[in-house]
Amino acid sequence: MGEVIVITSGKGGVGKTTTAANIGTGLSMAGNKVILIDADIGLRNLDVVMGLENRIVYDLVNVVEKGCRLQQALIKDKRNENLFLLPAAQTRDKAAVDQDQMKELCSELKKDFDYIIIDCPAGIEQGFKNAVAGADCGIVVTTPEVSAVRDADRVIGILEASGLSNHRLIINRIRADMVKKGDMMDVEDIIEILAVKLLGIIPDDEKIIVSTNRGEPIIANDTISGRAFKNICRRISGEEVPLLDLHEKDNIFAKLRKFIRSG
Amino acid sequence: MSFMDLVKALLNKNPDSKEVAKERLRFVLVHDRTSISPEFLDKVKEEIIEVISRYMEIDKEATEVNFHKGEKTAMLEANLAVKEIKREVKS
Known part of the structure; x- marks a missing residue:
């Protein structure tokens, strides 16, 4: 029986889609059968981040409305045999799929896939509620900014109210240099304020933009953010993995201190 | 308060912007959570x-x-x- 994970954030532009693409790719690279669902109906994006935009024939709405079979709508990934994308409809609105339909689709997919990763639209309105309806757990993505953390808090509150209590947080776009100077909230601050479990941290990395330009998730490359996503995937699979050290240029004493603290 | 914070306080510098962010966030969340x-x-x-x-x-x-x-x-x-x-x- 597979697990349905919804990637959400409240605020737009914090990296939900990139996170979904990388987690999906990472989990499939580790040998799992994975399906990515783009639930952002009307603002389809996961296909371009995955580099699969030219292969779309049918979409999520076609499947739900039984305009095609599920198998016809699934797009196989370029690089990974056991990774599939179910794209969003681009010409419909958020109301095209309702909560019951989403639940039904998820329970159907659970039979065939190890992980069902849902990329949720921004906001907390109907589109969000529909995307979340079939999920077993949620991953909340935020950045170290007041507005993004505030929205994450709101989303966590709504997830809890709808019975999803096992959600975890990813903090994206951390800049170690700014944290060091005291100009960016650090991981501990955000975790304390939100009172939520941490799933992982991702540095602010230009290479993510480059990889998105190419439509190739960064997780396949051996870069610091690629490693960050790999760690996240391992934690999703239940492994205990220590947090990535973003201050790679730190001196030996700082590293030692961090090691002692994490141990 | 860490040693660095103490030094900064003694030098009467502006607080780090991250401290300002944390304070504002805490305040805004107290309000949000009880709305x-x-x-x-x-x-x-x-x-x-x-x-x-x-x-x-x-x-x-x-x-x-x-x-x-x-x-x-x-x-x-x-x-x-x-x-x-x-x-x-x-x-």
Whole structure:
């Protein structure tokens, strides 16, 4: 029986889609059968981040409305045999799929896939509620900014109210240099304020933009953010993995201190 | 307070912007987490009146239900204007 994970954030532009693409790719690279669902109906994006935009024939709405079979709508990934994308409809609105339909689709997919990763639209309105309806757990993505953390808090509150209590947080776009100077909230601050479990941290990395330009998730490359996503995937699979050290240029004493603290 | 914070305080420098962010965020979240929508409050008011009306005649227009939140406490305040106490329940 597979697990349905919804990637959400409240605020737009914090990296939900990139996170979904990388987690999906990472989990499939580790040998799992994975399906990515783009639930952002009307603002389809996961296909371009995955580099699969030219292969779309049918979409999520076609499947739900039984305009095609599920198998016809699934797009196989370029690089990974056991990774599939179910794209969003681009010409419909958020109301095209309702909560019951989403639940039904998820329970159907659970039979065939190890992980069902849902990329949720921004906001907390109907589109969000529909995307979340079939999920077993949620991953909340935020950045170290007041507005993004505030929205994450709101989303966590709504997830809890709808019975999803096992959600975890990813903090994206951390800049170690700014944290060091005291100009960016650090991981501990955000975790304390939100009172939520941490799933992982991702540095602010230009290479993510480059990889998105190419439509190739960064997780396949051996870069610091690629490693960050790999760690996240391992934690999703239940492994205990220590947090990535973003201050790679730190001196030996700082590293030692961090090691002692994490141990 | 860490040693660096102490040094900064002694030098009378502006606080780090991350400290400002944390403070503002904490404040805003206290507010967000205890916010109640006007519709919800209207419903509460309606049901309070419904219950109390079994015993007293309430002036709905003059009745007010408000919600106050502070840093650590929250208070629901209901001011019900009583027109008359119903005779059958007086004893």
